[in-house]
Amino acid sequence: MPNPIKEALLNRGWAGQTLSRSETVDRINPLIHQHIELNHHYGAAVRYCDDARVVDVLERLQKTARTDVGKLSETVLSCGGTPYNGTDLSPEDFALEGSLGDLFGELHGLETAFNDALADELDLEHQMRTRGVLQAIKSNSEDRLTALKALQRRIGESA
Template sequence: MPNPIKEALLGRGWAGKTLSRTETVEHLNPLIEQHIELNRYYDDAIQSCGDERVVGVLERLQKTARTDVGKLSETVLSCGGTPPNGTGLEPEDFTLPGTFPDMLRRLHELETEFNDRLADELDLEHQMRTRGLLEAVKSNSTDRLDALSALRRRAEELEA
C-alpha cells in the first residue's frame, strides 16, 4: 500500500522499495487479459446495437480502451515480460445475453469489476511510471462507467 507520508513529502517522486520488473509483469498480465476480454464484450454490444449514436459512443470508448491495453502491454514488454494478446479468444465466447439494456447492465458490471481490480493494483507499491499508467487506465475506466450509466438510463427509458 502506498505510503501517504512518502507521497506528501516526495510528491510525484518516490523512495523505498517498489515492485520488481518481474512482479510488475505478474500483476499487469492478468489486468491485460481482463481488459482484452472486457473489450470483446464491448465488441458484442456494438454489433448488437441498432442505434448509431450509441454505437458511436461505444466505439469512442473502445478506441481508448484498446489504447490502454496497448500501453499496459508496452509496460510489460519494457519489464522483460510477454503480454497476453487475446489471439486464443473466440468472439462467440463473449456474448451479452438479453435486451440491449440488459447488455449495458452486464457491461457496467464487468467494467466495475475491472475498475475495482485497478483500484486494488493502485494499493500496491508500483514504480511511479506504472502507477501513473494505472491511474490513467482507471480514469478511463471510470469514464466508461459514467458513459455506460448514461446509456443504460437512456435505453431503459426507451424500453419502458
C-alpha cells in the same frame, strides 16, 4: 499500500521498496487479460445494438479501451516480460443475449470489476511509471462507467 507521507514529501520521486519488474509483469498480465475480455464484450455490444448513436458512443469508448490495453502491454514489455495478447480469445465467444438493458447491465458489471482490480493494484507499491499508467487507465474506466450509466438511462427511457 502507498505511503501518503512519502508521496507528499517526494512529489514525483520515490524512495523505498517497490514491486520488482517480474512482480509487475505477474500483476499486470491478468489486468491485460481482463481488459481484452472486456473489450470483446464492448465489441459484442456494438454488434448487438441497432441504435446508431449508442453504437457511436460504444465505439469511442472501445477505442480508448484498446489504447489502454496497449499501455498495459508496454508496461509489461518495459519490465522485460511478454504481455498477454488475447490470441486465444475469439469475438464469437462473446455473444450477448437478452435485452439491451441486460447488455448494459452486464457491461457495467464487467467494467466495475475491472475498475476494482485497478484500484487493488494502485494499493500496491508499484514503480511510479506503472502507477501513472494504472491511474490513467482507471480514470478512463471511470469515464466508461459514467457513459454506460448514461446509456442505461437512455435505453430505460426509450423502452
